[in-house]
Amino acid sequence: MAQQDKTSISSRHVARAASTTLAAATLASSTAKGDSHMAEQPLIDPVGRFPKPPFKKQSQPWPGLAGKMEPRPDHGETSYKGSGRLAGRKALITGGDSGMGRAAAIAYAREGADVAINYLAAEEPDAQEVIALVKKEGRTGLAIPGDLQEEAFCKRLVEQTVQGLGGLDIIVNNAARQQARGSILDVSSQDFDATMKTNIYAPFWIIKAALPHLKPGSCIIGTTSEQAYDPSPDLYDYAQTKAATTNYVKALAKQLASKGIRVNGVAPGPIWTPLQVSGGATMEKLEKFGGMTPLGRPGQPVELASIYVQLAAADASYATGQVYGAAGGSGQP
DSSP states (O other), rough: OOHHHHHHHHHHHHHHHHHHHHHHHHHHHHHHHHHHTTTOOOOOOHHHHHHHHOOOOOOOOTOOOOOGGGSSSOOTTTTTOOOOOTTTTTTEETTTTTHHHHHHHHHHHHHHHHEEEEEEEGGGHHHHHHHHHHTTTTEEEEEEEEOOOOHHHHHHHHHHHHHHHHHOOOOOOOOOOOOOOGGGGGGGGHHHHHHHIIOOOOHHHHHHHHHGGGGGTTTEEEOOOGGGGGGOOTHHHHHHHHHHHHHHHHHHHHHHHHOOOOOEEEEOOOOOSIIIIIIIOOOOOOHHHTSSTSSSSSOOOOOHHHHHHHHHGGGGGGSSOOOOEEEESSOOO
């Protein structure tokens, strides 16, 4: 009897060991199979990834076109790959024709979102390129030109977006006006007013109009800047608006948290966009643009695309009142 028990126990141990070995082999095989379908991602040196100064002297009338810049900015037209992180979402992006707004629009569409972009009529060529890229992904793309300095238009912008997309749950307040002035004496009241209305009043009007449409899980993203923390002397009015943007992000996040609506900001450093060639920088500054950063170059809009996606995605549900920076090694957030 004792011998039989011992034999039975020994047999069970052998069976368990065989079962464990088989399971481990199956897992290893499955893992290996999974890895075989996952392309290896090469390391990319951020220092030499994109153009460095000196840049060619160039000037365009405000607001400028990305398509006429040399070199052309990279918004992720050929490089950004989506993975369905924003499938079914409805986004409104101001300044979506170029710069970070364009990069966000392309990324959002490739992540599965329908997208409406706002821009000025003079930026129509850039805007149509964006809409074509959005539609190429099988998503709805709305082009809504208009001046954000007008409260009535900001309200219509939201209404048209909701009607055209069938809802709204992501707002990216990205459009901005930037004009370099060597002295405060060179900033006219009209200039100051235009910058404030574009950069501060417009987000205020848009958010107020959009709030009744936003459900829990929706998000608002503001584009602030390193100028909010370390202002350039020739961007007196613009820098103030970026400090105000950072502040409204943090204040509104606290106000809307109980409603399940997240509010965050993105703070770029020097980014190669039409802002720089249409009066946002002097020719001397433009030639050396971005060269003062630790990476020694300006950023490209595509390098911020993943930040806009992350802040809009549901898996960032604990991020609100935050400012995510991307400034090539400088800046504070």
